[in-house]
Amino acid sequence: MSHDTATLDATSASASAPEAAKPRKVFVKTYGCQMNVYDSDRMTDALSKDGYEATETLEEADLVLLNTCHIREKAAEKVYSELGRLRDMKKARAKDGREMVIGITGCVAQAEGAEILRRAPAVDLVIGPQTYHRLPDAVKRAKRGERVIETDYAIEDKFEHLPAPEKARTRLRGVTAFLTVQEGCDKFCTFCVVPYTRGSEVSRPVAQIVSEAEKLVDGGVREITLLGQNVNAWHGTGPDGTEWGLGDLLARLSEIEGLARLRYTTSHPRDMDDSLIEAHRNLPKLMPYLHLPVQSGSDRILKAMNRRHTAAEYIALIERIRAVQPDIAISGDFIVGFPGETDDDFEDTLRVIEAVGYAQAFSFKYSIRPGTPGAEMDGHIAENVKAERLEKLQALLFRQQNAFAEACVGKEIDLLLEKPGRMPGQLVGRSPWLQPVNVDANGCEIGDIIKVRITGTGRNSLFAEAIGWRADLKGA
Ligand code: SAH
Ligand code: SF4
Ligand code: F3S
Numbered sequence: 001m002s003h004d005t006a007t008l009d010a011t012s013a014s015a016s017a018p019e020a021a022k023p024r025k026v027f028v029k030t031y032g033c034q035m036n037v038y039d040s041d042r043m044t045d046a047l048s049k050d051g052y053e054a055t056e057t058l059e060e061a062d063l064v065l066l067n068t069c070h071i072r073e074k075a076a077e078k079v080y081s082e083l084g085r086l087r088d089m090k091k092a093r094a095k096d097g098r099e100m101v102i103g104i105t106g107c108v109a110q111a112e113g114a115e116i117l118r119r120a121p122a123v124d125l126v127i128g129p130q131t132y133h134r135l136p137d138a139v140k141r142a143k144r145g146e147r148v149i150e151t152d153y154a155i156e157d158k159f160e161h162l163p164a165p166e167k168a169r170t171r172l173r174g175v176t177a178f179l180t181v182q183e184g185c186d187k188f189c190t191f192c193v194v195p196y197t198r199g200s201e202v203s204r205p206v207a208q209i210v211s212e213a214e215k216l217v218d219g220g221v222r223e224i225t226l227l228g229q230n231v232n233a234w235h236g237t238g239p240d241g242t243e244w245g246l247g248d249l250l251a252r253l254s255e256i257e258g259l260a261r262l263r264y265t266t267s268h269p270r271d272m273d274d275s276l277i278e279a280h281r282n283l284p285k286l287m288p289y290l291h292l293p294v295q296s297g298s299d300r301i302l303k304a305m306n307r308r309h310t311a312a313e314y315i316a317l318i319e320r321i322r323a324v325q326p327d328i329a330i331s332g333d334f335i336v337g338f339p340g341e342t343d344d345d346f347e348d349t350l351r352v353i354e355a356v357g358y359a360q361a362f363s364f365k366y367s368i369r370p371g372t373p374g375a376e377m378d379g380h381i382a383e384n385v386k387a388e389r390l391e392k393l394q395a396l397l398f399r400q401q402n403a404f405a406e407a408c409v410g411k412e413i414d415l416l417l418e419k420p421g422r423m424p425g426q427l428v429g430r431s432p433w434l435q436p437v438n439v440d441a442n443g444c445e446i447g448d449i450i451k452v453r454i455t456g457t458g459r460n461s462l463f464a465e466a467i468g469w470r471a472d473l474k475g476a
Pocket of ligand 2: 185186187188189193194230
């Protein structure tokens with residue numbers, strides 16, 4: 001890549017050749033959202049230039065990276081408990097004269113970098129999400145005994161410096177892939193740390209995204225999920241010089257031969273423009289699934305959260321989307337117990353859930369995040385009240401999810417086969433609505449898209465029988 005930094009150039013294949021006999025191993029533990037999953041792969045790719053191979057066995061790792069999440073208190077705490085375990089392991093290794101470099105990446109690294117170094121002497125390096133392209137260099141510095149911290153918002157575009165996915169590694173990773181197209185957030189919801197950990201909103205350029213998508217498809221990927229903290233805020237300039245939104249980008253990616261399915265997540269209700277809604281009518285490769293968090297159904301709470309829309313506007317938006325694509329599965333995120341939330345506010349949230357009918361949802365008790373405006377607000381809600389509300393809300397969402405699954409029984413759908421199932425001869429794929437579906441393989445292979453009939457529901461999955469091939473997709 002012409003944009004490689006001096007660091008990456010200095011670690012070309014020939015420089016690392018003497019190490020080839022005994023490859024170094026990197027173990028990456030990923031917490032949090034899909035963007036961290038994507039980042040973990042990019043970091044592993046960047047390190048491969050220095051001869052590092054990914055391992056899933058902690059014991060054999062020379063380098064351990066915890067790619068962390070700061071979204072709720074519990075998520076952030078996990079890092080420190082994991083670090084206790086790693087510290088003991090590192091000490092035991094040192095006795096045998098073996099080295100173990102420990103690095104913290106991700107959103108906790110960004111938010112608490114200096115504190116981590118102070119609290120956890122076993123940590124050798126801390127790298128925030130904007131500086132992953134500097135990871136190979138940071139590892140070298142750490143191996144020379146330096147304690148490295150890189151948490152500035154890098155001016156250079158990290159995506160230009162991080163290596164694109166390579167064919168061989170893509171093949172090992174499977175037939176579905178994430179592709180980050182947008183990063184950061186300027187929305188500043190009053191409960192949320194993301195604008196502080198991921199920085200301000202940045203969209204990757206069209207050519208960079210198309211090239212990465214083509215490389216993924218070349219490596220056998222059949223379904224790509226575009227990622228962004230606010231993926232539908234993505235914007236860019238098309239090859240013809242016009243301003244593009246996510247709908248236009250999806251249309252361009254749809255043209256890639258061999259790519260069968262597209263998804264995107266996570267969307268903000270305020271950024272759902274007409275062209276994106278129309279894409280759900282016009283693009284057969286775009287799956288009928290939309291993750292559109294509302295957080296609360298109370299206008300008062302939505303205002304305090306700085307979501308900048310009302311419950312009625314959200315419901316009207318869902319209606320517009322369903323008018324275009326009646327088959328769409330709606331998924332959402334909810335927070336209960338935001339400061340000042342009354343029983344009436346909570347009832348409003350239940351009413352929105354009833355009005356929308358969710359196929360899938362994620363719900364959380366409000367967690368105080370230091371440094372966010374919510375933490376300073378009056379009217380914090382007692383834990384037991386939050387727990388009661390969460391239980392009630394989840395019971396309703398669970399009923400809706402089951403009803404959605406039950407309504408699928410008898411339907412004939414296309415299934416993208418992703419991995420082996422639990423039973424011999426079984427494969428698991430995803431329905432267009434993202435549900436895992438178990439089916440008897442019947443001579444089909446991972447990566448095939450086959451026609452199946454849904455025959456029943458399980459706890460979190462569906463069962464199906466194969467009823468043929470989709471001739472137009474097979475071998476595409
Ligand atoms: N950008 C997305 C959300 C990303 S964070 C959006 O705007 O919808 C993922 C989810 O974590 C959020 O949707 C929210 O439901 C939850 N979350 C974020 N901060 C939280 C907090 N302080 N306490 C509890 N849940 C939180
Ligand atoms: Fe957080 Fe709000 Fe940005 Fe979503 S839109 S990442 S909830 S600040
Ligand atoms: Fe967590 Fe950071 Fe994602 S806080 S949810 S890993 S953007």
